[in-house]
Amino acid sequence: MDNDRIDQIIDKHQCEASSLIQVLLEMQRENHWLPKEALERVSEKLQVPLTRIRHIATFYKAFSLVPKGRHEIHICMGTACHVRGATRVLDTVQDLTGIKPGETDLESKFSLETVNCLGCCALGPVMEVDGKIHGHMAPSKTADVIKNYE
Amino acid sequence: MPRINSPEELEKVRQEIVSRRDPSKPCISICAGAGCMASGAGEVIAAFKAEIEKQGLQADVNTRETGCPGFCERGPVVVIYPEEICYLQVKSEDVPEIVSQTIKEKKVVDRLVYVDPTTGEKATRESDIPFYKNQKRNIIGSNIKIDPKSIEDYLAIGGYSALAKVLSRMSTEEVLEEVKKSNLRGRGGGGFPTGRKWEESRNAPGETKYVIVNADEGDPGAFMDRALLEGNPHSILEGLTIGAYAVGAHEGFIYVRQEYPIAVENVTIAIKQAEEYGFLGGNILGSGFDFTVKVHQGAGAFVCGESSALMTALEGRAGEPRPKYIHTAVKGIWDRPSVLNNVETWANVPLIIHKGADWFTQFGTEKSKGTKIFSLVGKINNTGLVEVPMGITLRDIIYKIGGGIPGGKRFRPILTVTSAEICGIDPNKVLPTACAVELIHSYSLVHDDLPSMDNDDYRRDKLTVHRKFNEGMAILTGDALLTKAFELIAENSKITGISEKKIVEVIKIVSNASGADGMVGGQVADTFLVSKTHTDKLVNYIHSHKTAALIKASVLAGAVLAGGSEKEINALKNYGEKIGFAFQIADDMFDVKKDRVNYSDIYGTKKSERDTNRLIDEAKKSLEVFGSKKEILSLLADYVVTRKN
Numbered sequence: 007m008d009n010d011r012i013d014q015i016i017d018k019h020q021c022e023a024s025s026l027i028q029v030l031l032e033m034q035r036e037n038h039w040l041p042k043e044a045l046e047r048v049s050e051k052l053q054v055p056l057t058r059i060r061h062i063a064t065f066y067k068a069f070s071l072v073p074k075g076r077h078e079i080h081i082c083m084g085t086a087c088h089v090r091g092a093t094r095v096l097d098t099v100q101d102l103t104g105i106k107p108g109e110t111d112l113e114s115k116f117s118l119e120t121v122n123c124l125g126c127c128a129l130g131p132v133m134e135v136d137g138k139i140h141g142h143m144a145p146s147k148t149a150d151v152i153k154n155y156e
Numbered sequence: 157m158p159r160i161n162s163p164e165e166l167e168k169v170r171q172e173i174v175s176r177r178d179p180s181k182p183c184i185s186i187c188a189g190a191g192c193m194a195s196g197a198g199e200v201i202a203a204f205k206a207e208i209e210k211q212g213l214q215a216d217v218n219t220r221e222t223g224c225p226g227f228c229e230r231g232p233v234v235v236i237y238p239e240e241i242c243y244l245q246v247k248s249e250d251v252p253e254i255v256s257q258t259i260k261e262k263k264v265v266d267r268l269v270y271v272d273p274t275t276g277e278k279a280t281r282e283s284d285i286p287f288y289k290n291q292k293r294n295i296i297g298s299n300i301k302i303d304p305k306s307i308e309d310y311l312a313i314g315g316y317s318a319l320a321k322v323l324s325r326m327s328t329e330e331v332l333e334e335v336k337k338s339n340l341r342g343r344g345g346g347g348f349p350t351g352r353k354w355e356e357s358r359n360a361p362g363e364t365k366y367v368i369v370n371a372d373e374g375d376p377g378a379f380m381d382r383a384l385l386e387g388n389p390h391s392i393l394e395g396l397t398i399g400a401y402a403v404g405a406h407e408g409f410i411y412v413r414q415e416y417p418i419a420v421e422n423v424t425i426a427i428k429q430a431e432e433y434g435f436l437g438g439n440i441l442g443s444g445f446d447f448t449v450k451v452h453q454g455a456g457a458f459v460c461g462e463s464s465a466l467m468t469a470l471e472g473r474a475g476e477p478r479p480k481y482i483h484t485a486v487k488g489i490w491d492r493p494s495v496l497n498n499v500e501t502w503a504n505v506p507l508i509i510h511k512g513a514d515w516f517t518q519f520g521t522e523k524s525k526g527t528k529i530f531s532l533v534g535k536i537n538n539t540g541l542v543e544v545p546m547g548i549t550l551r552d553i554i555y556k557i558g559g560g561i562p563g564g565k566r567f568r569p570i571l572t573v574t575s576a577e578i579c580g581i582d583p584n585k586v587l588p589t590a591c592a593v594e595l596i597h598s599y600s601l602v603h604d605d606l607p608s609m610d611n612d613d614y615r616r617d618k619l620t621v622h623r624k625f626n627e628g629m630a631i632l633t634g635d636a637l638l639t640k641a642f643e644l645i646a647e648n649s650k651i652t653g654i655s656e657k658k659i660v661e662v663i664k665i666v667s668n669a670s671g672a673d674g675m676v677g678g679q680v681a682d683t684f685l686v687s688k689t690h691t692d693k694l695v696n697y698i699h700s701h702k703t704a705a706l707i708k709a710s711v712l713a714g715a716v717l718a719g720g721s722e723k724e725i726n727a728l729k730n731y732g733e734k735i736g737f738a739f740q741i742a743d744d745m746f747d748v749k750k751d752r753v754n755y756s757d758i759y760g761t762k763k764s765e766r767d768t769n770r771l772i773d774e775a776k777k778s779l780e781v782f783g784s785k786k787e788i789l790s791l792l793a794d795y796v797v798t799r800k801n
Contacts, residue, residue: 024472027455031414058473065474067456068414084376086533122458124415125379127533128191128228128540137417139194 007037007044016051023052027062030069038074067121075110075117077155079103080134084123087130091144095131096120098145102152115155159434161442163320170317173308182217182259183237185300186246189224189386190379190418191540192231196247200232203248207255217259220309223299223387223422226541227287230270235282235300242282243268276765290556292519293543294527295503299387304422307429310390316435318506319394322401323443326509331402332358335505338513339525344370344461344498347524353495356485358403360493365405367396368470368489368496371412371419372454372461380529381499383541385412385419388503389426393449395505397436400447403495408449411466414456424451463488463496500529520546532558560795567792568593568710574788575714575728579721581653586717588648589662592641593710596670599637600679600706602630609683642667645713654717662713669709678702682752690753698753703743704736711735727778731789734775738768739796768797 015032019025029048034040040063049056063069081096100106103116110117126132129141133148140151160166186192186201204219227233230244236258243254243265250268257263270279272286279285282300302309310316322331336351357365369392373381385392396408412419427449430436438446452470459465460475467489469475488494504526508516517525524546530553533539537559544553554560569590576586605612605620606627613623622630642663649659668674678701681694711732715725741764744755756764775793779786 022472024470026472027469028453031453031455054472061474062455065457065476066454069455086377086539088376089534121415121456123374123376123378124190125373125382126191126194126228127377127379127531128231129194130533132194139190141194 086127395502674705708732
């Protein structure tokens with residue numbers, strides 16, 4: 007992530023240290039992960055110690071300090087999805103991609119994460135790929151969805 | 157749009173908006189909430205736009221993308237005004253028909269309206285659907301009427317009039333008193349009286365104070381706040397501004413999870429619009445009161461829903477909770493007085509001001525007033541959001557609004573347990589027998605799926621036993637379940653009050669219902685005799701044996717073990733027979749198997765529906781002898797036709 011873009015994002019938030027989380031969120035959204043150099047830039051610009059930035063980047067689940075795959079799969083493990091068979095969906099995705107939650111495959115195609123509720127409980131079990139929500143997932147349907155990503 | 161500088165100007169603008177709108181002009185409202193979007197509402201919206209253009213109706217009809225009306229189970233939901241025709245589970249293929257039939261010809265497309273699963277009656281209007289009819293939708297009811305991205309829509313339904321009233325005619329004390337009088341309690345779960353929280357902040361030392369919306373709704377299964385923030389963001393802003401006025405705050409925050417992108421988008425747009433119109437910013441409505449609001453997105457930490465953690469996160473730090481020896485209302489963000497209320501709490505505020513505390517207190521219980529939104533999720537038929545008066549029973553929510561519990565898997569043991577209870581003994585005493593009938597039911601499913609029978613690979617989304625293991629294992633599993641069942645019934649004699657004589661009788665009833673004179677007999681007829689001609693007599697035989705026999709036995713077993721009187725046992729025998737038969741007809745209606753006798757194929761859906769309804773009525777009538785105790789069995793009879801699998 008180049009410094010100009012980082013500066014733009016920081017400027018958008020009026021260079022306020024209290025906007026740190028909002029700045030990191032925007033960087034995460036654009037770049038899909040937070041490289042060390044980028045965090046150093048933020049630290050410099052906002053005058054916030056790097057240790058505090060790393061504290062935040064490791065505390066909140068939305069941030070990643072390692073590169074992510076091209077497609078991010080989120081599987082909802084919230085109660086409503088759980089009782090409707092979310093574990094079976096997770097098992098199927100693990101089998102298909104060969105990765106566990108928190109991991110990225112060697113080709114950087116998929117990253118897999120579990121989340122605790124996406125608020126689409128009526129459609130459970132739910133799987134989100136790159137922000138698109140797929141509802142009523144059954145193992146066979148899961149495979150159909152995953153197949154469509156390159 | 158120029159700024160609005162006084163309450164009088166606001167009324168003028170409102171009248172102008174309303175007068176520009178022709179109430180008789182058709183308007184198609186499509187839910188664009190997260191639930192419906194995930195069920196394909198995006199495609200439906202695009203299809204409506206394309207079809208209206210294709211038919212050259214752009215000038216004659218409006219479309220509106222609204223927030224969530226709550227009936228997520230049947231999404232995408234489409235409501236057509238002014239007739240308020242409600243179409244459910246609409247697909248893009250249905251759109252051309254809706255436009256040419258309903259918009260042009262004013263005809264209802266029958267297959268898309270709600271059909272009551274019990275009575276078979278159709279409900280065309282939203283307000284006639286039982287799911288909605290039994291609710292009290294003070295807050296969430298507005299969602300389907302407005303496009304959350306349009307401030308004009310909010311103004312057209314009277315939006316910001318509570319704010320105008322507060323700023324022009326009420327002192328800060330009067331606002332506080334009204335909220336205290338309403339007895340509104342925090343909707344986030346703690347139930348702390350909102351007025352008292354406001355007062356604490358108001359009286360706390362310090363010039364700078366804050367008001368905050370807690371939209372970090374992270375509890376799994378809950379999406380009430382999401383629906384409000386997505387569907388009616390201006391109502392939250394209006395409530396927040398009124399709160400700010402009452403406590404003397406000039407800055408506000410909305411803390412919303414980044415997992416709710418539509419909510420973030422809609423509330424950000426709403427803030428911008430409110431600033432343009434002068435409902436936020438400096439000198440609001442010419443009153444001299446200043447107030448600004450910022451959106452802060454949560455970065456995925458469940459704990460940030462807790463007030464002190466949320467405030468720490470707002471300061472730009474890791475959201476870790478801190479001890480609260482002093483309430484955050486006194487020492488919150490940057491140690492300044494901060495009022496944090498849940499989204500739904502804020503949504504109630506404009507209503508209380510607009511309609512008065514006396515209006516608000518007519519709903520709810522003595523200690524908790526108003527309505528509450530709940531999300532119904534998991535194993536329930538009508539998933540979605542419901543708004544009900546405080547104090548409603550769970551039973552009413554689950555059965556009257558939620559449509560009951562799906563599944564049917566444990567239907568038979570529930571019958572045994574309930575009929576024992578209704579005949580006057582502790583239902584726990586018949587649990588072994590209740591389990592036994594379920595084991596017999598399970599064995600019949602395992603054997604039914606075998607290649608020589610129905611040859612099914614999946615049952616309820618899982619591989620069948622012979623597919624997961626092998627055929628031999630499946631046969632043995634069935635045998636083992638069947639024999640274990642009788643062992644369990646025999647074991648039931650060890651429980652006090654259940655004599656061996658009763659056990660012997662139950663073994664006879666259950667074995668008779670399972671064997672050649674019952675279930676097996678029905679299966680033989682169904683599997684091997686149908687390919688020839690089927691007579692009414694044969695159909696009748698199959699339907700009273702294949703599934704019905706064991707259901708009847710499940711009911712009877714409970715009654716016999718409980719030592720029911722002859723009258724009670726006869727009533728339950730009759731009840732069991734009727735619901736058993738109805739169960740089989742209902743099964744046929746949603747599960748069509750090749751080469752099997754299917755009631756609805758032979759006699760048609762109309763007769764099938766009529767017959768099930770008649771049988772259920774008769775079953776319920778035979779329960780009269782039990783008086784008010786009959787309720788659960790009566791609900792179970794309804795469940796036979798309303799269940800989904």
